[in-house]
Amino acid sequence: MREIDLAYRTLYAELCQRSLDGAFEADFPIAGRFVTVPVNGRAYWYFDLPGPDGVKRRYVGPKHDAQITDRVERFQAIKGDLKARRKLVSTLVREAGLPAPERFSGDVVRALSEAGLFRLRGVLVGTVAFQCYPGILGARLPNAALQTGDADFAQFHSVSAAVDDSLPPMLDVLRSVDTTFRDLPHQADGRRSTKFRNAKGYEVEFLTPNRGSADHDGKPAGMPALGGAAAHPLRFLDFLIHEPVRAVLLYGGGVNVVVPAPERFAVHKLIVASRRRDDPLGRLKRDKDALQAAVLGQALAMTRRASDLATAYAEAWGRGPAWRQALREGLASVPTKARTGLVAGIVDGLTEIGEDPEGLGFDASGKPRP
Known part of the structure; x- marks a missing residue:
């Protein structure tokens, strides 16, 4: 596993923005207008489009989403x-x-x-x-x-x-x-x-x-x-x-x-790996879950986002005994070599965010407790 060149990461970010622009243009014709509607104390963007049967209103997204609001504000300029x-x-x-x-x-x-x-x-x-x-x-x-x-x-x-x-x-x-x-x-x-x-x-x-x-x-x-x-x-x-x-x-x-956020995807895969059936198909899915959790965990650590992984892990750990048991079993299902890198990323991230790994399922040496 290795990082992608910065130039390509920049191209990907540009493509994300331009594809959202393209979707925005297709969804919302110039003839309409954007309005904000309060719902349960929050503001949301809606799009009103006049037609022969009256105005049709469509949901756009939350106003606090900066990407959505930016596109609303420059709607006329999107091509x-x-x-x-x-x-x-x-x-x-x-x-x-x-x-x-x-x-x-x-x-x-x-x-x-x-x-x-x-x-x-x-x-x-x-x-x-x-x-x-x-x-x-x-x-x-x-x-x-x-x-x-x-x-x-x-x-x-x-x-x-x-x-x-x-x-x-x-x-x-x-x-x-x-x-x-x-x-x-x-x-x-x-x-x-x-x-x-x-x-x-x-x-x-x-x-x-x-x-x-x-x-x-x-x-x-x-x-x-x-x-x-x-x-x-x-x-x-x-x-x-x-x-x-x-x-x-x-x-x-x-x-x-x-x-899903990649750190949540990784932790969630540990959880679902523990809940697969113990039959040939279930074991195959469990192996894939464990592989994806390990790969994402290592990628997050390599790209200096171990703290994100640790924050998601700590949140899941704090949700109760069933979640903690699922995390233990999920980690145990990851092959030893891959588990070492994944656990190191979680433990390093926990330390980085000021959490004690020993209070979150790891022993003093940083290994998962059974």
Whole structure:
């Protein structure tokens, strides 16, 4: 693993900004106007577009998001530059060696991005999101950690209910990519679908955090903003998608996405690794979880962001006994050599932020306690 040259990191940052500009221009025609709306004590941007049936209002994003507010303020000046962005993507993939998704995943994510999923505060999770981290961190990551065969997305239910906007019908969006997509009735409630599959077995799944009682476990949640799709509730997911970051998927002219913060992704992978089933498929997924956690942890340490990793780890540790046990088991699942680097990054980061590693699951020598 090594860092990417500064020139390419700068190009990636430029592409992120320009792809967001391009998405903004496509989403909001010049004929409309932006307005701020107070919701629960916070200000949010909305876009009003006059039409034959009256004014249609669409959610844009929180006013405290500096990137969104900047684009609102210079909306008239934003121009499309798809051709130039394609050249940037090509340079970053071919010369810098940054990963690009396989074409079908790229098409799926682009379709959902253009439909407004990330504008409505959806988050790309899973391995497709992981493919964005080399650009975010400025580090080349092992190819084995980047392979996937599906696409997963998440959204807080409270956000889905509050934005007062929705994607087009989800099946229509996915069938614009592949007409063989069909919705799969959820096992717990056949009236709802959280997962969609095409004829070749490629799956798109929607998830939401389960922070309530065990009564909600396994039951699909209705999501008003997801175009008729429901979402499968998962424990620990709220930790993963809290305060996500903007990124660009290196596909086409760059696909504007939102992904979990890399330090949260790493810690969350430790947690979910501990909860995989002990069968061949479960062990395979656990190994992949452990690999991604270790790779990201080492990359964060190498790029001088060990304090971010440690802060996320300490937050998870402080959430209670079940979280602490999951972290212990997750660390134990990482192969010895990789675990050494990951643990060193966490311990160094804890020291950097003024936390005592011995109070957070490590012994005096810096090794994880069983």
